[in-house]
Amino acid sequence: MRRIYYLIFTFVLIFTFENQAQELSVNIQTRYGILAGNSFETGGRGGSFGIDYLYQLKPSLQTVVGAEMSLVPWGTNLSGNLGLKYTKEISPKWNWTLKVETQQGIALFRMNELYAWGLSGIGGIEYKLSPKSILSICTGLSYTSCPAYKSYGLITNYLDLPVEIAYRLKL
Amino acid sequence: MNGLFKNIGLFLGVLFLSNCSSLAEPLAELNIGNKYSETADWLILESQTEAPTTGIIFYPGALVDPHAYLSWLDKLINSNKKLLIVTVKMPANLAVLNSQGGMKVIKNYPEITRWIVAGHSLGGTMAAQLISKHPDKFKGLIFLASYPANNTLKNWNGAILSIHASNDGLSTVSDIEKHKTDLSTATVMNSITDFHLPLQNKTHYFEIMGGNHAQFGSYGVQKNDFVATISKEDQQNQVIGIITHFIENL
Numbered sequence: 001m002r003r004i005y006y007l008i009f010t011f012v013l014i015f016t017f018e019n020q021a022q023e024l025s026v027n028i029q030t031r032y033g034i035l036a037g038n039s040f041e042t043g044g045r046g047g048s049f050g051i052d053y054l055y056q057l058k059p060s061l062q063t064v065v066g067a068e069m070s071l072v073p074w075g076t077n078l079s080g081n082l083g084l085k086y087t088k089e090i091s092p093k094w095n096w097t098l099k100v101e102t103q104q105g106i107a108l109f110r111m112n113e114l115y116a117w118g119l120s121g122i123g124g125i126e127y128k129l130s131p132k133s134i135l136s137i138c139t140g141l142s143y144t145s146c147p148a149y150k151s152y153g154l155i156t157n158y159l160d161l162p163v164e165i166a167y168r169l170k171l
Numbered sequence: 172m173n174g175l176f177k178n179i180g181l182f183l184g185v186l187f188l189s190n191c192s193s194l195a196e197p198l199a200e201l202n203i204g205n206k207y208s209e210t211a212d213w214l215i216l217e218s219q220t221e222a223p224t225t226g227i228i229f230y231p232g233a234l235v236d237p238h239a240y241l242s243w244l245d246k247l248i249n250s251n252k253k254l255l256i257v258t259v260k261m262p263a264n265l266a267v268l269n270s271q272g273g274m275k276v277i278k279n280y281p282e283i284t285r286w287i288v289a290g291h292s293l294g295g296t297m298a299a300q301l302i303s304k305h306p307d308k309f310k311g312l313i314f315l316a317s318y319p320a321n322n323t324l325k326n327w328n329g330a331i332l333s334i335h336a337s338n339d340g341l342s343t344v345s346d347i348e349k350h351k352t353d354l355s356t357a358t359v360m361n362s363i364t365d366f367h368l369p370l371q372n373k374t375h376y377f378e379i380m381g382g383n384h385a386q387f388g389s390y391g392v393q394k395n396d397f398v399a400t401i402s403k404e405d406q407q408n409q410v411i412g413i414i415t416h417f418i419e420n421l
Contacts, residue, residue: 036211045211046262069190071262073211075236076190109236110191111391151197152238154209 023054023062027166029070031142035159036073045160046071050081054168060087064101072107073158074149077116079105087126095126097136107146116146122164134168192264193390195239201389203245213276214258216244223255225418226283227313228273228301230259230266230294232388237264239388240291243407250415255283266290266297273301277308287418289313291387292342296320302327311370311421313414315387316342318350330370331355332417334410336382338397344378351376363412366420377413382406 033045052066064083069076083101090096103118124138145157208215214237217223229244231237237258244256257276262268273288286309290298295317302309303323312324314333324331331354335347351357354374358367366375381400385393387410389403399406 033211039210041211043212073260075192075264108191109194110234112194113191151199152195152236153198153214155211158211 022056023168023170025052025054025064025066025166025168026050027052027164029142029162029164031160031162033158033160034141035157037155037157045073045158047162052081052166054085061085062087064099068103068105070103070144072116072144072146073155074107074146074153076108077103077105077118077144077146078108079103079116079118093128095128095134095136096123097126097138098123099138103144107149114146114148116144118142118144120162122162124164126168132170134170136164136166136168138162138164138166190234190263192234192236193239193393195236196242196389198238198241201238201242201245203241205245205248207241207245212260212272214238214241214260216241216248216256216258217254218248218252221252223283224253225251225285225287225421226255226257226276226280228257228259228276228286228288228298230270230273230288230290230298230301231261231264232290232292232294232316233266234264235291235388235390237261239390242389243411246407247411247414250411251418254418255280261294266294270297270300271304273298274305274308285310285421287311287313287421289315289414290317291315292317292384299324302329311417313417315410316384318342318347319353322353324354325352327355328372330417330421331374332413333374333376334379334413335376336379336384336386336399336406338381338383338399340395340397341384341393347376360413363409364416366416368420370417370420375417379406379409382409 027050030047031045033043048068048070050068052064054062056062062085064085066081068079081101081103085099088096100121106113107116120142122138122140126134126136128134142160142162149156206217206219237260248254259272288298295314299319311330316335316339356373358373358375360377383399384396386399386403386406
């Protein structure tokens with residue numbers, strides 16, 4: 001039942017903004033580990049695939065609403081994302097960008113999904129491929145936690161360095 | 172635009188339904204007595220008192236939480252205090268996404284002189300892939316309800332043990348039978364100590380009567396599996412007994 005609730009929650013968020021939103025972004029992310037629990041531990045640590053809908057609040061500020069599926073050390077997470085994105089133009093073709101986002105969702109376990117959440121802040125550069133399409137590459141920090149997984153494993157949170165490539169389309 | 176959202180929803184829905192892993196029993200109920208630690212990549216079990224000389228790299232079954240095997244792996248160390256057992260965590264709990272992950276374990280433990288790789292279900296198939304690429308690094312391979320994807324190990328000179336269960340609905344007895352030609356000379360065991368020495372260049376097969384697919388771990392009932400007529404403890408005790416004798420004779 002909770003599974004259905006989270007799916008509905010995700011899509012209600014997306015459709016709420018459908019008539020006003022201005023951009024659609026598809027992104028893939030790969031993550032390099034920094035901390036596992038309280039231990040410093042480096043190495044490749046999964047990644048994610050996400051779709052964001054961006055709605056302009058101010059000329060340089062957008063809200064971000066999206067959905068994301070990510071591979072994490074305990075398996076797979078499905079989350080709804082909500083955040084803010086700041087963009088500063090540095091030339092007709094190039095932008096600086098900064099995005100902070102929270103992920104609220106579930107770790108996909110059969111019979112008993114577990115609540116999972118995350119927080120990320122990434123920044124990078126954008127290149128305007130055409131008046132309607134933009135390619136970006138960003139990096140930063142990403143924190144992921146699944147508190148209830150402590151009943152099943154010793155590590156329930158990770159801090160990673162993500163590298164995200166996104167393609168954005170103006171609608 | 173609505174069509175696009177419908178397609179995205181469908182895509183996420185399919186991903187969602189196909190990526191649910193089975194949770195293990197809670198850690199507190201496992202009563203692990205040996206030294207247990209965990210990293211982002213591995214679950215590590217070893218004796219509290221003795222230094223290990225033989226390492227087992229364990230690959231979990233598909234969409235099964237890796238902690239689901241800790242209970243009997245801990246008891247396996249009670250039977251042989253010289254074992255180090257490293258269960259490799261898999262991306263999305265799918266061993267097919269990290270079949271070579273065991274090599275990192277070997278590099279991390281240079282003091283271990285003898286390595287065995289074991290796997291349940293898809294984990295066993297990927298364990299075979301690991302040995303196919305690094306045949307000289309391993310002395311033994313253990314399949315639990317599993318078989319190789321091809322015949323690249325047919326002429327491998329290591330020892331192979333294949334344990335399967337009569338009531339397995341996923342890796343059925345006929346599946347195991349069909350893949351016997353992909354491995355070295357088959358030897359059917361009549362009891363858990365019935366090994367034909369030397370073990371090298373042979374594949375020993377043991378069928379657990381009344382066991383099923385899911386009882387090789389502790390993660391509840393698995394879809395499409397048959398009903399077991401023996402308890403999980405009974406099945407796992409037989410697994411521990413066979414593997415202990417296999418390692419003693421290796």
